[in-house]
Amino acid sequence: MSLEDIPGVVEIENLSFPTPWSESSFRYELQENPYASLFVARTRELTTVIAFACLWIVDQEVKINNIAVHPVYRARGVGTRFLRFLIDHAASQGCREVTLEVRPSNQAALSLYRKAGFVPIGRRKQYYTDTHEDAIVMWLRVEPRAAP
Structure with missing residues (x-):
């Protein structure tokens, strides 16, 4: 991801979440957070x-x-391919596990994560401040490997 991608990312964020991250949050993650890695997927025309x-x-x-x-691009395999890319990236960085939180009401995401091999390992009570919904904590074991 580059700074030029942020407007498109913010658009997707606003269309996807009831309490979206701000543009400044993405800028911080991209420019300031040493632990952050940000990625985008693009149309074939890039x-x-x-x-x-x-x-x-x-x-x-x-x-x-x-x-x-x-x-517009949901239910077309984009999420599956993108998640597989992220898991492969984790393995190439020598990582052994991938974790995430997901809303119980987000059935599409839960299905995607389960199909990718994630398993639920716990709950964070009232994790989401907008709805006080719990978060399901999911985990995936990966085999680390050297980057190509």
Whole structure:
């Protein structure tokens, strides 16, 4: 992800979440946070951002903090391919596990994560401040490997 991608990322963020991250939050993650890695997926023409993710990589663990696909591109395999890319990236960085939180009401995301091999390992009570909904904590074991 580059600074030029942020407007497209913010658009997807606003369309995807009831309490979206701000533009300044993405700028901070991109420019200031030493643990953050941000990625985008684009159309084949490479002109439009259609998905994004913000990861934190600490030691041998990746935490997916934020991930979304533009609503127009959902249910087309974009999320599956993008998540697989992120998992492969984690493995190439020598990571052994990937974690994330997801709303129980987000059935599409839960299905995506389960299909990718994530398993629920706990709950964070009233994690989401907008609805006081719990978060399901999910975990995936990955085999670390050297970057190509």
